[in-house]
Amino acid sequence: MTNEEVQIEQNELETNQPEVNPQPIEATPEIAAETPATTEANSEEVVSQHAEIEAIAAEATQLTDGQEVAEQVVDYSGFGKAEFVLTLEKLLAEVQASPSVASFRKSEDTLKEVRPLFEQIKSTEKAEALAKFKEANEGSEEGFDYKFDSQVEAFDKLFKTLKDERSKYFLSIEKERDKNFDKKTELLNRLRAIVEGKDNSDPAHIKAGFAEFKKIQDEWKEAGNINSPHNNTLWQTFHALVDRFYSNRSIYFELLELDRKRNLQQKIDLCTKIEKIAETAKAEVVTGKMLDEAVAIFEEYKHIGPAPKEENELVWQRVKEALDVIYGKRREQIEIQKTETEQVFNLKNSIAELVEPFASFQSQSITEWNERTKALLALQDQWNNVKGFMPREKGKTLSDKFWADIKTFFRNKGEFFRQLEAKREENLQAKNALIEQVQALVSGEDDSQEATNTVIRLQKEFREIGHVPEKDKDSIYERFKKACDSFFDAKRAKNQHVEKEFEANLAKKVALCDQIEKEANEGSETSKLAEFKAQWNAIGFVPKKDMQSINKRYIAVVNKYVSSMGKLSGQEKEQLALQTEVDMLKARGDFSPKDLGRKENDIRRKMQQVENDIATLSNNLEFFSKSKNAGQLRLDVEAKIKKAEAELTHYKQQLKVLREV
Numbered sequence: 001m002t003n004e005e006v007q008i009e010q011n012e013l014e015t016n017q018p019e020v021n022p023q024p025i026e027a028t029p030e031i032a033a034e035t036p037a038t039t040e041a042n043s044e045e046v047v048s049q050h051a052e053i054e055a056i057a058a059e060a061t062q063l064t065d066g067q068e069v070a071e072q073v074v075d076y077s078g079f080g081k082a083e084f085v086l087t088l089e090k091l092l093a094e095v096q097a098s099p100s101v102a103s104f105r106k107s108e109d110t111l112k113e114v115r116p117l118f119e120q121i122k123s124t125e126k127a128e129a130l131a132k133f134k135e136a137n138e139g140s141e142e143g144f145d146y147k148f149d150s151q152v153e154a155f156d157k158l159f160k161t162l163k164d165e166r167s168k169y170f171l172s173i174e175k176e177r178d179k180n181f182d183k184k185t186e187l188l189n190r191l192r193a194i195v196e197g198k199d200n201s202d203p204a205h206i207k208a209g210f211a212e213f214k215k216i217q218d219e220w221k222e223a224g225n226i227n228s229p230h231n232n233t234l235w236q237t238f239h240a241l242v243d244r245f246y247s248n249r250s251i252y253f254e255l256l257e258l259d260r261k262r263n264l265q266q267k268i269d270l271c272t273k274i275e276k277i278a279e280t281a282k283a284e285v286v287t288g289k290m291l292d293e294a295v296a297i298f299e300e301y302k303h304i305g306p307a308p309k310e311e312n313e314l315v316w317q318r319v320k321e322a323l324d325v326i327y328g329k330r331r332e333q334i335e336i337q338k339t340e341t342e343q344v345f346n347l348k349n350s351i352a353e354l355v356e357p358f359a360s361f362q363s364q365s366i367t368e369w370n371e372r373t374k375a376l377l378a379l380q381d382q383w384n385n386v387k388g389f390m391p392r393e394k395g396k397t398l399s400d401k402f403w404a405d406i407k408t409f410f411r412n413k414g415e416f417f418r419q420l421e422a423k424r425e426e427n428l429q430a431k432n433a434l435i436e437q438v439q440a441l442v443s444g445e446d447d448s449q450e451a452t453n454t455v456i457r458l459q460k461e462f463r464e465i466g467h468v469p470e471k472d473k474d475s476i477y478e479r480f481k482k483a484c485d486s487f488f489d490a491k492r493a494k495n496q497h498v499e500k501e502f503e504a505n506l507a508k509k510v511a512l513c514d515q516i517e518k519e520a521n522e523g524s525e526t527s528k529l530a531e532f533k534a535q536w537n538a539i540g541f542v543p544k545k546d547m548q549s550i551n552k553r554y555i556a557v558v559n560k561y562v563s564s565m566g567k568l569s570g571q572e573k574e575q576l577a578l579q580t581e582v583d584m585l586k587a588r589g590d591f592s593p594k595d596l597g598r599k600e601n602d603i604r605r606k607m608q609q610v611e612n613d614i615a616t617l618s619n620n621l622e623f624f625s626k627s628k629n630a631g632q633l634r635l636d637v638e639a640k641i642k643k644a645e646a647e648l649t650h651y652k653q654q655l656k657v658l659r660e661v
Helices: 003-016 029-034 038-070 081-097 101-136 150-195 203-222 228-248 250-283 288-302 309-360 366-385 392-443 449-464 470-494 496-522 526-538 544-563 570-587 593-625 631-659
Strands: none
Touching: 081 101, 081 150, 101 150, 150 203, 150 228, 203 228, 250 288, 250 309, 288 309, 309 366, 309 392, 366 392, 392 449, 392 470, 449 470, 496 526, 496 544, 526 544, 593 631
């Protein structure tokens, strides 16, 4: 809050505070003799009433300040430039439509919050423009000239207009209060001239003075606030002169009584209005408008002159009770609002605690990033679905932390995908290089065995290189496949006799499979299986179209042969079959560990099941160890554990075989 706003709020507060004349009322002996006893009593009544008015006014100030509890906390951290411009346009429309200290204070607080965020956006845009300029100019900044867009200009213009409006408003208030000070000073001089007049015993003079006095009273009531240092002194002086005026004019005491009766009627009318507001407050929510209306009526009530003591006391009690109802209901609402805001804060705090770990999340898996993103968006929806306000300071801190954690997560995610995309671009370049090597062999019409081996090696390298950008995935594969097909098609065209050799190799492999299957039915031997493997590996390539089918048949007949070995255990047979499959794949020349990925996954699932069984049996064994009569059961469990551990060792050995490939 600026010094001008503090000064104006102090002026308003002091203007609304009733005060009591600290000096005694002066009166001549003659006037004192003619004045009824009610004059002194009414003076005491004013003192008592003013003290109660001060208490009510202080409470009104506190409750009005308390209204800020329900003000909504706006999170500007996610706003763009257009939203900031719209926010300032709304602020300008509000202060122009209803200029007040509160509206300008609200606009000032909002400007202090949005200006740094907007400047950060400007700095970011300029830095990005500079980075692009330097990138296009070999890192040089020479000649860089950045101009902000129309939204930035609109924001700066609105910002300046709001500042100008605020300055004009507070300057006009100061000027108006200076005028009011001069006016009230003049009224005091006029009133003092009447009170201190030389001929106060002349009826004509008294009558004219009374008319002038009533006119001064009306003009005083219409005069506005003045600067704080003088307000209290002028108010006390005015009421001291009023008291002296009535005391010095005892001849017109009856007129004074009539005036008090009129004051009483005015107070009754205002009391009735306050009571109507109190009745409405019992059944409805006390809004800021209702509270302002009650305060305005009460301010008018305070400025009405004295009334007959007994009736005035009754009316005052009615006013006090009505105000107690209004402020009591308002107080209850504020307490309820505090409870509700705490509940909203606790709910959102629990959500924020779940979001906090996302800020430090890191992974190399796209799936994990996507899963975490879905979970985070679900938590964000939960946050947005919690309706209601939070306590101002705590709520703003929590909201800033919540959205900062979300931004950090998505910033980390963006960085991950930028690095991933860069790696895929590297993979794309590597695959393009392999394609160029194959195309070079095709162009050179080199069909030697060395060239063939090179192409096969390049095929293996191509498969082992990681992913490429999704848009290039199919095209890069088709280009590589086309280049390889061109090489082998050209090679086959020049070497038709090789195809015949492949057909002969196929016939040999079929015959070998028939022999293995036949001997599997007659009886199997381990040493014989090694001979079969050697014969198979010695046979050369077969036609490409028959490669997969003959390999499948070979694995099938070998498994059948191994199964017929009666001297081997089931685990040994499985181990031997796996080794045979691996040997066959290694003999192909283009073998990749990915070819056995499915087999490895099956083995790992079996290992997981065995490990779970061992854990369960171990728990049971611990239970039996505490039982006195469970010896046999304990032995059975230990035997099962040993058997399971042997199976686990067997599966580990299979994995070891796969890793050695």
